[in-house]
Amino acid sequence: MRRILKFTAAFGMAIWLLCPASTYAQRVLLHSDVAEDTIYGSFGPNRRFFNHIYLGYLPVVGASNPGSDIRYGSSSEFMLGLRNKLRLSEPVSIGLDLRFVRLSYVLAQTDHKLLPTPTVHHRESVALSQWQLEGFVRLNAGARGNVVGRYLDLSGWGGWVMGTAHRAEDRPSTGPRRVQTNERGLPYLRRWPYGVGARLGSGRYAAVARYRLSDTFTPAYQSAYPELPRWTVGLEIGWL
Amino acid sequence: MLYLIRRFQFVVCGLLLSLPGWAAGTQLPPPTHRYWVELRDKAGAAFNPATYFHPAAQARRQRQHLPAFDLTDAPVNAAYVAQVQAHSDTVLLVSRWFNAVACQATAAQLTALSKLPMVRRVTELPDRPLLPAAQPLPSKAVGKDKMTISAADRQLARQQTRTLGGEAFQRAALDGKGLRIAIFDVGFNGADQHPAFRELFAQKRVVASYDFVRHVPDVFHGGTHGLEVLSCLAGRLPDGTLLGLAPGAEYLLARTERMHREVYAEELDWLAAVEWADRNGADIINSSLGYTSRRYFPEEMNGRTSLVARAAELAARKGILVVNAAGNDGDNEDWRTVGTPADADSVLAVGGINPETGLHLDFSAYGPSADRRLKPNVAAFGTVLAASPGGYSRIDGTSFASPLVAGFAACAWQQQRNLTAMALFQQIQESASLYPYYDYAHGYGIPQAEVLLRHARQAAPPAQEVATVSFVAQDSVLAVFIRPEIARQVLTRQLPLYADSVGGTDEVPNRVAPLGKEEARPTPASEAPGEASAGAAVRPPALPAAGYFYWHVADANGVLRRYEVLEVSQRAILRIPRRTLQPGDVVRVFYQGITHSYPIQ
Numbered sequence: 052m053r054r055i056l057k058f059t060a061a062f063g064m065a066i067w068l069l070c071p072a073s074t075y076a077q078r079v080l081l082h083s084d085v086a087e088d089t090i091y092g093s094f095g096p097n098r099r100f101f102n103h104i105y106l107g108y109l110p111v112v113g114a115s116n117p118g119s120d121i122r123y124g125s126s127s128e129f130m131l132g133l134r135n136k137l138r139l140s141e142p143v144s145i146g147l148d149l150r151f152v153r154l155s156y157v158l159a160q161t162d163h164k165l166l167p168t169p170t171v172h173h174r175e176s177v178a179l180s181q182w183q184l185e186g187f188v189r190l191n192a193g194a195r196g197n198v199v200g201r202y203l204d205l206s207g208w209g210g211w212v213m214g215t216a217h218r219a220e221d222r223p224s225t226g227p228r229r230v231q232t233n234e235r236g237l238p239y240l241r242r243w244p245y246g247v248g249a250r251l252g253s254g255r256y257a258a259v260a261r262y263r264l265s266d267t268f269t270p271a272y273q274s275a276y277p278e279l280p281r282w283t284v285g286l287e288i289g290w291l
Numbered sequence: 292m293l294y295l296i297r298r299f300q301f302v303v304c305g306l307l308l309s310l311p312g313w314a315a316g317t318q319l320p321p322p323t324h325r326y327w328v329e330l331r332d333k334a335g336a337a338f339n340p341a342t343y344f345h346p347a348a349q350a351r352r353q354r355q356h357l358p359a360f361d362l363t364d365a366p367v368n369a370a371y372v373a374q375v376q377a378h379s380d381t382v383l384l385v386s387r388w389f390n391a392v393a394c395q396a397t398a399a400q401l402t403a404l405s406k407l408p409m410v411r412r413v414t415e416l417p418d419r420p421l422l423p424a425a426q427p428l429p430s431k432a433v434g435k436d437k438m439t440i441s442a443a444d445r446q447l448a449r450q451q452t453r454t455l456g457g458e459a460f461q462r463a464a465l466d467g468k469g470l471r472i473a474i475f476d477v478g479f480n481g482a483d484q485h486p487a488f489r490e491l492f493a494q495k496r497v498v499a500s501y502d503f504v505r506h507v508p509d510v511f512h513g514g515t516h517g518l519e520v521l522s523c524l525a526g527r528l529p530d531g532t533l534l535g536l537a538p539g540a541e542y543l544l545a546r547t548e549r550m551h552r553e554v555y556a557e558e559l560d561w562l563a564a565v566e567w568a569d570r571n572g573a574d575i576i577n578s579s580l581g582y583t584s585r586r587y588f589p590e591e592m593n594g595r596t597s598l599v600a601r602a603a604e605l606a607a608r609k610g611i612l613v614v615n616a617a618g619n620d621g622d623n624e625d626w627r628t629v630g631t632p633a634d635a636d637s638v639l640a641v642g643g644i645n646p647e648t649g650l651h652l653d654f655s656a657y658g659p660s661a662d663r664r665l666k667p668n669v670a671a672f673g674t675v676l677a678a679s680p681g682g683y684s685r686i687d688g689t690s691f692a693s694p695l696v697a698g699f700a701a702c703a704w705q706q707q708r709n710l711t712a713m714a715l716f717q718q719i720q721e722s723a724s725l726y727p728y729y730d731y732a733h734g735y736g737i738p739q740a741e742v743l744l745r746h747a748r749q750a751a752p753p754a755q756e757v758a759t760v761s762f763v764a765q766d767s768v769l770a771v772f773i774r775p776e777i778a779r780q781v782l783t784r785q786l787p788l789y790a791d792s793v794g795g796t797d798e799v800p801n802r803v804a805p806l807g808k809e810e811a812r813p814t815p816a817s818e819a820p821g822e823a824s825a826g827a828a829v830r831p832p833a834l835p836a837a838g839y840f841y842w843h844v845a846d847a848n849g850v851l852r853r854y855e856v857l858e859v860s861q862r863a864i865l866r867i868p869r870r871t872l873q874p875g876d877v878v879r880v881f882y883q884g885i886t887h888s889y890p891i892q
Contacts, residue, residue, distance in 0.1 A: 077864060080650055080839060081732055081856040088627065088657065091590045095625065193324065194417045196586045197625065 096199045096291060102135040109259055109285030111156065116277030118165035125157035126176075128261070128283045136189065144189040152210065154179045156279055166276050167217055167239065174220040179240060183210030185248070199291065204250035208261070212242045239272035241265060246281075255289040321397040323380045325416035325555065327598075328392045330371050331409050338365040347471055347572025355610040355711045363388045363605065371409045378403045384559045388566055388605050389598075393559050417555045417586050440528060440676070440683055447685065448532050448676040450646055451523075451695060455671060456740025457536055460702040463744060467524075467537030467701030469708070471498070473568035474694070475561060475578045476520055477548040477807045478513025480680065485518060487526035487534065487678035491542070496525075499571050500544040503560035514550040515680050516690065516807050520579045522678035523694035524701075534677060536698030539705075543571055548580055548807050558582060561632075562602045569609055574704060576606060577697040579616045579690035581630025581806040589626055592634035593661040600635040607637030612704070612712040614697040616689040617642045617667040618656035619803045629656045629666045630806065639716055640666045641696045642734055643673020643689040649836025650856060651732035654803040655689050658731035663850045667734040668716075669723050671695040677811075684811030687803045699738050707747050718743055728881035730843055730854040759882045760864070762889040769872065769889065771842070771865040771880055840864050840882045847875035 093099040111126040132150025139145060155178040158164065160171045167177070185208035192201045215237040221230040248261035263281040266273060340349065340360040352359060367385050372392060376382050379394035386393070393416065396404060405413050440448075460466070479500075483492055491497060500510040510517070525542065526534035545567065547560040561580070568576055587597060594600045603613045615633040617640045620626040633640035633656075643655035652673040658666030671692040676683055696719070703722075704715055720726060722743035725736030759777045763770040803809055836856070842865060843854035853871075857864060859882075867878065876891040 077840075077860060078858040079855055080648070080858055081854075083657070083731065083855070084853050085659070085731065085851050089589075089659070091588070092625070097588075193415065194586075196417075196584045197588055198585055 095197045097138065097195060097197045099138055100136070101138075102133060103289050103291050105132055105134055105150075105287050105289040106130070107132070107150075107259060107285060107287040109261060109283035111154075111280050111282070112284050113280035113282035115159075115280050117163055119277040119279055120159035120161050120164065121280065122157040122159050126155060126280075128152055128154045128285070130183075130287075132183075134289070141194065142191045144191065146187050146189060146204075148183070148185040148187070148206075148208075150183050150185070152179075152181045152183050154181065154283075166279075167237070172219040173222045176218050177237070177240070178216045178218070179212050179244075180214040180216075181210040181212045181244065183208050183244075185209075187248075187250070199252070199254050199289070201253045202250075204248075204252070204257075206248045206250070207246075208248060209243070209245040212240065212244065215240045239268050239276065241267060241269055250287065252287070255291050257287040257289070258284075259287050260284045321399070323395045323397050324401075325383065325393065325395055326379075326401060326404065327414045327416050328375055328379075328394060328404060329411045329413070330367065330390045330392070331411045333362060333365050333368055333390055335370075336365045336368050340364065344570055345572040347574075348570060349572075351572060351574055351610050354709055357610050363390070364609075367392065368409070374407055374409065375404065378407065383556065384563055386562055386566065388562070388602065416559075444676050444683065444685060445528065445532065447646060447672075447674070448528055448534055448683075451672040451675045452533055452536055452698075454644075454646075454737055455536060455695060455699050456738075456743075457533065459740035459744055460536060460699075463702075463706065465702035465705050467540030467698060467705055470537065470540040470574045470701040470704055471543060471572050472524060472537060472540045472575045472577060472697060472701060473543040473545060473564070473571075473573035474517060474521055474524070475545045475547045475564050475568075475576065475580060476514075476517030477550050477580075478515070478546050479510050479517035479521060479544055480512055480515045482518040482521055482544075482678075483511050485522075485526075485678050485680075486529060487522050487683070490527065490538070491525050496540070497542045497544060500546075501564070501567060502546040503563050503567075504546055504549060504556075510544045510546040513546050514548075514807075516550075516579070516809065517544065517546070519677040519679060519686055519809075519811075520577065520690055520694050523675055523691045524577065524698045526678045528676075528683065534675070535694055537701035540698075540701050543568055543573055550808065555586065558586075558597065558599050561599045565602050565606050565611075569606060569611060573611055575697050575700055576603075576611055576613045577615075577694050578603075578613065578632065579688075579693045579806060581616060581618045581633055583618065583620060583630040583805070584626050587631060589628045590661045592628055592631055594631075594635040594638075594664070597631040597634075599632040600638070603632040603635045603638045607635075607712055607716075610712050612700055612715055613638045614693050614700060615640055616693040616806050617658075618806055619643075619654045619688055619690075619809070620805070621651075621655045621657055622653045627657055629658060629660065634660045634666065636660075636664060637713065637716070639668050639696065639700070639719065640734070641689060641693040642667035642670040642732065643687075643692045644670045644733070644737060646672050646674050650839070652687070652689075654687070655692075655732070658734070659850065663848075665729055665734060665849075666731065668720055669696055669734045669736065669738050671699075671737055679811045686809055686811045688806070688809035690806055690809055696738060699740065702740070703743050703747075706744065718746060722746065724884075725841060725881050725886075728841055728843070728879055728886040729851075730841065730856075731851060732854070757885070758887065759885050760880055760887055762878070762887070764869075767869055768866045769869055769878060769891075770863065771867075771878075773840075773859065773862045773864055773882065775862065777883060837884070840880065842878065842880040844872065845877045845879065846873070847877075852876070 107130040109128040115121045130150045130152045132148050134148045136144050136146040155176055158175045185206050187204040187206035190203045217234040217237055219232045244263055244265045246261055246263040250257045250259045261283045267279045268276050366387055367390055372385055375392045375394055378400050379396040381395040382392055384393040482488055501508055502510050522534045524535035525538045545564040547564045548557050606613050615638045617633050618630040629640055632638050643652040645652045655673050660666045673689050673692045674687045675691040677686050700719055719738050720735045723735035723738045729735050761772045761774055840857040840859050844852045872891045874891055878889040880887050
């Protein structure tokens with residue numbers, strides 16, 4: 052019994068000596084560890100590292116070729132991505148984007164249409180779902196605090212098309228009111244697109260222009276299908 | 292979601308359709324940026340201080356044994372300004388103090404400016420951020436009749452001056468008379484019509500005003516923040532209760548801030564206003580404004596980086612006491628520290644105190660400055676009753692602690708008119724409730740009129756201070772005990788040596804908007820007229836945190852490593868592991884008005 056008491060006393064003493072002050076029965080109304088509370092972070096819009104999610108909508112622009120005419124306004128790229136930025140100096144940063152892009156060409160139903168068949172439908176589109184990686188160099192204007200500020204990004208991107216789809220909608224005069232046909236895994240579309248781009252931004256908003264250097268169609272179909280427009284121009288909004 | 296995407300598509304298409312027209316329009320002028328052009332000298336500039344300075348400004352210099360003028364007061368050489376004008380797009384500001392011109396220029400003009408023989412240096416000013424500043428909290432429904440003041444609000448109004456010792460100043464007939472206080476703010480909407488300032492305007496004690504944003508003398512527009520701040524200096528309730536301590540002072544009102552935008556021009560306006568205030572004889576400047584993350588990093592809050600901090604330092608050298616709010620970013624994890632110009636060494640930075648607990652308010656910015664100086668310097672109530680459009684409202688923010696201390700400074704200076712600005716600065720710190728104890732939340736605490744007046748009379752200090760605590764150095768801990776005789780004296784119940792902690796809650800206001808953009812609180816139903824608790828009405832006016840136990844560990848340079856405030860529930864109040872202490876450190880505790888130090892060997 053004496054042994055147990057000795058052990059308990061020793062244990063109690065050890066706890067007494069080792070516990071920090073805050074564990075005692077005092078209510079701490081205010082506490083600050085100055086070194087911890089004044090650590091300057093390395094993450095932020097104008098810190099060493101920053102990342103954020105963004106959303107973009109870029110209509111397809113530029114002339115289309117006869118046979119693969121598109122409907123402007125409806126043909127567009129929609130993107131959702133994660134932007135990672137590494138600040139090298141006040142005016143210069145580099146970054147890497149990872150994004151999901153859905154590029155949709157809504158085909159104009161003209162008499163000389165070729166893509167993917169000459170058949171005219173009520174509405175027809177070709178869509179590519181892609182994962183893209185984009186490296187960029189950012190040039191910032193003006194001194195600023197921990198904010199994104201105004202910038203120009205010059206970028207190069209490449210991607211992998213994970214899914215393709217051809218969708219046609221018909222409105223027959225008899226029978227059903229609407230007939231939809233979906234075709235996936237289109238053999239005539241390239242799987243590895245790449246291109247360049249530029250962004251002019253301020254804070255969370257950016258005007259974006261992208262140019263696709265790769266062809267849309269695989270070599271086997273390039274002679275059959277005229278190339279689709281290569282430019283997309285639109286807006287991005289960052290979730291800062 | 293689909294609706295949003297469609298809407299987004301619509302906006303983007305609209306923008307794209309507008310592009311060709313934009314591109315086909317007239318050729319755009321080359322882009323301009325803002326530059327700060329520092330000039331080499333003031334050669335040939337004639338200056339007569341007697342005609343330039345208001346007599347009050349001349350008297351201030353004489354009282355403080357400052358020269359009638361120095362080179363920084365002389366005008367910028369007009370020929371130099373003309374040359375800068377010729378080589379730039381627009382001249383934004385001409386600063387005598389910095390012998391510099393702020394201008395807007397193209398890249399080509401910048402090259403030409405840099406080559407001018409009288410130009411010492413050209414630096415780019417931060418660009419105008421396009422995003423709006425953080426918006427104020429949405430205004431909730433405020434009491435229908437703001438002229439009807441609840442008992443609790445009336446009590447708060449009395450407490451906000453009483454905790455500073457307002458009654459002692461009144462007994463000594465000190466109300467800031469003969470002092471000139473400049474207020475830099477967002478705008479003073481309705482101040483000239485508000486009943487809180489009836490006497491102030493009737494006696495024509497607003498001696499000058501200028502809107503540095505619009506370049507007009509009228510400042511009664513732009514926002515109500517200035518009205519609220521002014522009331523914490525010179526406002527009165529309808530029954531005559533003072534909301535601030537300097538109803539007898541003269542005022543210079545300057546509008547330097549835009550309500551919904553954060554543009555760098557505001558700092559230029561602040562500089563222009565400080566030169567204007569100096570010329571017009573301001574003794575004290577109250578600036579309830581601060582500039583933070585849109586332009587700076589916390590590590591730049593060293594009092595030397597920003598233009599306004601350097602301007603505030605110059606103002607102090609010319610004998611002006613600059614009082615500035617510490618800032619409302621204490622609960623902002625990305626900032627947390629004081630803004631600028633509160634970071635300047637000679638600026639009296641004022642933190643916010645919770646009237647319920649007497650402790651630091653969560654939103655009140657913490658120190659130290661980036662170069663580890665004490666900030667905030669002192670503190671006052673950060674929740675106050677202030678004049679607001681149509682009546683009076685409760686409002687939160689260090690913006691209102693600052694004018695309370697500015698009023699305190701005015702009374703102190705009225706009594707000791709020959710003090711220099713920095714001697715007054717020191718006396719205010721020494722009069723504060725925690726002095727010589729300090730921490731980075733409260734500074735030296737709340738300035739106390741009784742202490743300051745006693746110091747001024749060189750009266751004997753109060754009865755000999757008795758030790759309230761004992762330090763006991765043990766093998767592995769430094770223990771601090773409250774002495775039994777003190778515990779018996781100050782507490783109605785005897786403190787046990789050890790006790791379990793006791794829970795409790797404090798009313799903490801919601802997130803407060805940045806400086807200059809605070810808004811009045813809605814009136815809680817429980818504070819409707821006639822419903823105030825009896826307890827609130829009869830609460831004694833003693834400092835609420837008088838019974839708390841404050842302690843810190845400072846290094847050999849006085850820079851704090853750690854600080855805490857404890858609620859006292861037992862005599863064995865503190866045990867500090869010795870491994871956390873270093874030779875040269877000092878452990879200081881403040882309890883029952885007495886500071887004890889224990890140097891670590």
